[in-house]
Amino acid sequence: MAARSSAGSKSASRTLVITRVLDAPPSLVFKAWTDPKHAARWWGPKGFTTTYCKLDVRPGGKWRICMRSPQGKDYWAQGVYREIVEPERLIFTWAWEKPKGRPGRETLVRVNFAELGEKTKLTFRHGVFETVKDRNSHRSGWSQSLDRLAEYIAKG
Amino acid sequence: MSPDRLNVTFAALADPTRRAILARLASGKASVTELAEPFEMSLPAVSKHLKVLERAGLIARGREAQRRPSRLDAAPLKDAADWLEDYRRFWEESFDRLNDYLRELQMKGKRHGRKK
Numbered sequence: 001m002a003a004r005s006s007a008g009s010k011s012a013s014r015t016l017v018i019t020r021v022l023d024a025p026p027s028l029v030f031k032a033w034t035d036p037k038h039a040a041r042w043w044g045p046k047g048f049t050t051t052y053c054k055l056d057v058r059p060g061g062k063w064r065i066c067m068r069s070p071q072g073k074d075y076w077a078q079g080v081y082r083e084i085v086e087p088e089r090l091i092f093t094w095a096w097e098k099p100k101g102r103p104g105r106e107t108l109v110r111v112n113f114a115e116l117g118e119k120t121k122l123t124f125r126h127g128v129f130e131t132v133k134d135r136n137s138h139r140s141g142w143s144q145s146l147d148r149l150a151e152y153i154a155k156g
Numbered sequence: 157m158s159p160d161r162l163n164v165t166f167a168a169l170a171d172p173t174r175r176a177i178l179a180r181l182a183s184g185k186a187s188v189t190e191l192a193e194p195f196e197m198s199l200p201a202v203s204k205h206l207k208v209l210e211r212a213g214l215i216a217r218g219r220e221a222q223r224r225p226s227r228l229d230a231a232p233l234k235d236a237a238d239w240l241e242d243y244r245r246f247w248e249e250s251f252d253r254l255n256d257y258l259r260e261l262q263m264k265g266k267r268h269g270r271k272k
Contacts, residue, residue: 028258
């Protein structure tokens with residue numbers, strides 16, 4: 001079992017943070033993220049299969065993936081690569097698709113791969129309200145909203 | 157919960173007056189007049205905020221003619237928090253699979269000579 005930890009999801013912060021130690025060197029982990037053949041084998045929750053996977057891994061390149069649930073429902077997601085530093089770092093936008101393939105709200109995914117002997121320490125961040133485009137205008141608003149949100153839920 | 161609905165929830169929460177109104181309602185029902193008291197604000201202005209909160213499903217308003225007391229509905233707030241939690245589950249399970257797959261790849265690599 002690989003070591004795992006996660007934080008940030010329950011504290012109502014605006015970014016989900018997950019760290020993991022994976023049993024492979026960064027070069028292989030990076031490949032597993034960026035080669036469609038490999039990515040299709042693990043992307044999505046347990047029991048899901050990947051039925052479509054296109055990854056144009058270069059700055060500005062698009063990616064699109066379809067995950068099929070065990071019940072047969074298809075979930076499409078897409079985004080654009082912002083930064084690629086092999087084998088250390090990947091930054092891309094993420095959006096679930098709405099009907100007719102239009103992207104929904106954009107979020108930002110940042111993945112770091114750090115060498116740890118023969119293993120890799122993965123640091124994963126998924127910014128819920130922190131998109132590249134909207135970051136400056138929305139940052140304080142969203143963050144305050146979420147701080148408040150936590151209070152209200154605690155009260156309720 | 158749909159992203160559109162979440163956008164409405166978060167947009168409603170993005171205003172300090174509306175958050176203060178929600179905080180007040182967390183301690184019980186209140187009329188427009190009661191809600192307007194702590195603010196230097198006209199009743200129509202407060203009503204406008206209440207409409208935004210109502211559209212976002214964050215409050216419900218009574219039908220009692222003049223008073224129409226508002227009360228807090230916490231469900232959309234919880235949905236917004238659950239949304240983050242859903243993503244956490246999504247990625248944690250993906251990373252479980254990623255680690256299994258990486259091990260499988262390396263086993264193959266050892267059997268057939270390391271893949272480049």
